[in-house]
Amino acid sequence: MKNLLFKKLYLMSDLEQAAFQTTFDPKMTIILGGNSTGKSSLIKSLYWILGADPARVHESWPNLKVTGLLEFQVDGKTFFMFRHGSIFALFDDARILKESMQRVTSQLAPYLAKLLGINLVLPDRKGIPTTPTPAFFFLPFYVDQDVGWERPWQSFSGLKQFAGYHRSIVSYHSGILPDEWFVRRAELQQMAAEKGGLQSQATVVERSALALRQSVTHDALSIDQEAYEAAILRLLAELKKLREKRAKFAAALSDAIAQRTLLNDQFEVGRRALKELENDRQWLVERGDEPIPCPTCGTIHENNFAMRFGIIEDREACVAVLNELVDQMIEVKTQVEAAHLNLRTVDEQIAAAQQVLTIKQGEITLAQVIASEGQRQALSVFDQQAAEIEAKTGDLTTRIDSVKKLIRKLENKTRKQKIEAFFAKEITANMNLLDVKNVNLDKAQKIHHVIKDTGSVHPRAVLSYILSFVSTCFEHTTAITAPVILDSPLQQDQDPVNAKRIFSTIEARRPANAQFIVGSVSLNGYEMSGKRIDLTNERKLLQPNLYSEVSAFIDGFRSQMI
Incomplete structure (x- = not known):
């Protein structure tokens, strides 16, 4: 200090x-x-x-x-x-x-x-x-x-x-x-932005590879039998990995939808409460300064500015809660949309992988073999890029988790x-x-x-x-x-x-x-x-x-x- x-x-x-x-x-x-x-x-x-x-x-x-x-x-x-x-x-x-x-x-x-x-x-x-x-x-x-x-x-x-x-x-x-909390939060926000950038890069690489796999020639058309079998095994492994990823995305979508339903229910409760408070305030205004008897115990309450101002304060608090719920609903909506997008992307990748696996080792032309070899090399570059992005993303995820733990510790x-x-x-x-x-x-x-x-x-x-x-x-x-x-x-x-x-x-x-x-x-x-x-x-x-x-x-x- x-x-x-x-x-x-x-x-x-x-x-x-x-x-x-x-x-x-x-x-x-x-x-x-x-x-x-x-x-x-x-x-x-x-x-x-x-x-x-x-x-x-x-x-x-x-x-x-x-x-x-x-x-x-x-x-x-x-x-x-x-x-x-x-x-x-x-x-x-x-x-x-x-x-x-x-x-x-x-x-x-x-x-x-x-x-x-x-x-x-x-x-x-x-x-x-x-x-x-x-x-x-x-x-x-x-x-x-x-x-x-x-x-x-x-x-x-x-x-x-x-x-x-x-x-x-x-x-x-x-x-x-403490001062350090804001330093760590800035680090966390910066790393989250970097991770978002890597995820965007990964999406571009995946879609580029997908477009290449959907072209006329395919990775299965390798120059020799050994390469062909290796391609098949790689595709099977990739298909398994994609299905595991899909299950993870599906679970995330389910959780986000459940959270959205819960927030919608809470918002509806808050909205009804806000309406009731407004009705109470209007009712008090319409009664002017006329005292209000309690229907239960018979106590007479003054209908004054303080009582109406108290209702207004409760209304403001209710509005604040509703605003907070709206922010959360917007965030959950973004999560649902992201989960839907992830599912669509991985479904496209699964379909592409399955399409490649249907290709038979029948009679092919030399031109197809040459084109296939060029495609195979291009896909190898995409695979390398995807692996590098995945490694960087994994490292960032580890660092983000570490900073999150430190931030929670600082929130003493x-x-x-x-x-x-x-x-x-x-x-x-x-x-x-x-x-x-x-x-x-x-x-x-x-x-x-x-x-x-x-x-x-x-x-x-x-x-x-x-x-x-x-x-x-x-x-x-x-x-x-x-x-x-x-x-x-x-x-x-x-x-x-x-x-x-x-x-x-x-x-x-x-x-x-x-x-x-x-x-x-x-x-x-x-x-x-x-x-x-x-x-x-x-x-x-x-x-x-x-x-x-x-x-x-x-x-x-x-x-x-x-």
């Missing part, structure tokens, strides 16, 4: 002839500024320089054509990252250029992942194992004021490159799945339970400190749960989750730990009491070795320890009087790139 620490930030606009610079405390930095003072632009720039673009930026900021330089440390070693537009450059502690990059996905992401010791690999929308963009490296550590408090895990842009990334990111950063249930229990304890304590009430605690204690509360309690619930997850990362992760940036936690008009709760909880629950950067309009009278940056110039984060100094410093880096 490596630790990332921010030291100093430089921002400059040659267009505006203005600049900004500041340092950061290794423990706590508070950035205070009213609306339009550039507070959020400053905060958004930090991970932006490292290639993680914020979900939203003020429309005027891109027009400034800002150049950014971030001095940071990785496990105590200093580096500088330069960014201007889509150009990135990394410099060492001696300010010597190490690498210049222009593509985030193919260049910056792998390079930065290596520097930070990140082995996270996710399948893209085509199923190809890919090192994700830097946004996924820092996603748990940044809450953007425009998006993050409303929709957790959405503070960066460009996240749609990977479907269903949330569970993988949570498992990776929390340590539930005891470790998972320990981390989940740690998180549950943390979020329970944080919710108490932040006075988060009337939430489903059982759901909130699930580390993969996404907060969906409403009103002023929602940002405090999100903060409870973020602080708990960060604590879990610093305690258990095998991945990177990074500066925690909380931009404007005073959301939804928090009253003075809750405002104090928010800042005091942030200060009290910060892990001892974590760097926090908190931005806010004010602290509402709370005295928070740490470095304080006050922004007072309206609409002017970048200052003309700093341009000469900052531009001269940045030019020392930029000149090396030129």
